[in-house]
Structure formats: C-alpha cells, structure tokens
Amino acid sequence: MTIPLHLGPVVLDSPLVQAALAGYSDLPMRVLARRHGASYALGEVLLDRFVTEVGTNRRNLARLAVADDEHPVGGQLMGANPDDFAPATRRLVAAGYDVIDINFGCPVKKVLGRCRGGYLLGVPDTALEIVQRVRDAAPPHVPVTLKMRRGLDDAPESEDRFWTIFDGAFARGVAAVTVHGRTVRQRYVGPADWTFLARVKRHAGTRTVIGSGDLFSAAACVAMLRETGVDGVSVARGAIGNPWIFAQARALLDGSPPPPPPTIHEQRAVLRDHWRLAADLHGEGLAGRGMRKFAIKYARLHPERLAVRDAFVAVKTDADWHAVLDRFYAVDAPGRDPSADIDETADCHA
16 A cells, blocks of 8 residues: 655645656646656756746746646745745745755756755755745745765764654654755765665654665665665656656556556557647747757667667657657557666756
8 A cells, every 4th residue: 555745734645756857847848757657757857047047938937837726736946045945945846846855966967066966965054044935935725855975975964864854854844854865975886785775764763764875676666665765765767757657656656567568559559648738838849949858868668769869869859759659659569678788877957
C-alpha cells in the first residue's frame, strides 16, 4: 500500500515527486508526470527577481503558467538577496502555486558565482533569513519547502552548516526538506550518498524528508525509500522524456509487477499530448525549438533510438513533429528501458 506524503497541510497520495528542472519542468512536463503517477510536481526553478519583474509577453508568462488539473503544484525560487524573496513568493501564490520551494542546491558555476543556489549552504545566516522571509510572505495554508545538498564539500564545517540550515529551516516553519545526496562541489560526479540521506531521516524523526539523487528507474525510487527511510523521493533527470517512471514505481510500491516500458503506440500518444500542450502554451515556433530537448530523451525508449533522436533534432513545426511520429511510431512494438543510457546533466541552469 502506498504511503501518503505530507507537506504540511498538503497531503499527497504517494511519495513520488517530480523535481524542479530548469528548462524542463514547465506546465506540459508537469501535467504528463501527474497523469502518469507523480503525486506532485515542481515548476522549473525561477529567479526571484524574474518572478516579480516578469512582463506580459507570452514566453515569460508561460514560465509561471499552472494548469487546472495539476494541483497541488509547487513553484521553486532561487536568488541571493533575502529582500527579493517575499514579493516573489506572493507573486507565485497569486499565480496559483500551492507550495513554495526554495533552492539551496544548484551546483552550476554561474549560479554559485552569483551567490545563489548551493552557495547559500555556506552562509547559514543568509539562508535562514531567506527561509523566514518566504515563510512570512506565504499564506499559512501554503507550505514552504526547501531543496539542499549535503553540503558545499566533504569538510566537517560544511556538514555543520548543513545541520544548522536543516534544523533552522524546520524551526522557521518549513514543511519539508529535499536533500540531494551529493555535495555542491561534486555537482553530478560520482554516486549520490544514500547513507547520508538515511542519517538525515534518522535525525529528522517525524519531520518530512524527501530524498534526491540517482533516481533513474522505478526500482531505484523504491530502493531509496526502503534503504534510507525518507518520506518521499524527488525524481529529476530520470523523469525527462519518461513520465512512465512514476506509474512503474507506484506498481512496485503496491507490491505489483512494474509495467513494462511503454510500447511504441503508448509513446506516440504521450508524444502527441506533449507537443499539443507545448504548442498551446508556447506557440508552435517556441514549441518546435523547446521540444527537441525532450524528444532526445523520449527517443531513448524507442528500439531505433539513434535514428529517432536524429529525426526529432530536425523538427521545427507541427508538421515536422507528426511526420516523425508517422515514420517511426506507426507500427506498435515493445519499448525499451531507458535507464541503461543515463547521461546526467544539471537540473538547474538559472
């Protein structure tokens, strides 16, 4: 039986969460993740000042868009100045986000250079002031959550700062903390440290902890839950072009055999839906450019993955997209498991 996940007053029907992914987890990706078994999804990380200063052009507004059928949905903020977080929080709440998440985990060099993301793990006072500003600005019924890594590096001082921020965030009213099992310095090199996640959960007790790192298959999601005791798992890169990972993980959690990889026709149906959602949100021109990065990931599930990938790379229009589907997805056949082809890339670029 699947155990619910509690984010303060927001109760999710399973522990399976789609992470915030810069440049990816827009409305179409989130909606498809929810349809395929994710209990909750986060929008791509947004700079606090972008949120407050966003204009009225279609491209910018699309980054804040929320669909009627994806609630509850989380919005993730990143920045450096505590003063900028409160107005951004209020703007996300007004846009319809049900949970506000704060990013203290991004390891991208330019983010760190601007004192954002993972940089804040080295300055607990500033990090906790940001947490307080967001909690004060959000209405009481809107949970505030936090994403962090296990420290800047492996130095004892980094771990000490981790615990200061972790405990201080809960003391200031955070409803849950997501912990990635790598340091900021590691970026995405080497395995995530799940033993650290187990330590965090033991330390947290009844407080909600969500684990992150190396979740590229349904089996890995279930293994993290069972080996570490975390309350939920946050699937990031493993969900790009593979929303089926959530249904597969749900089946395992319920004691059922996981569904096989989606067939060619099942993939075609989702590819059609994803294109339609993207074109409706962004317009055909932007959808044509933006969908290529998704198509490269979807292609990993196709038996002719390299040919399909190359065909999708050339897509620019609605007609181009459907021509690829007509060529490669017309005849049904078993799909393939993409988890053997993992190419880890950063989950934030702001």
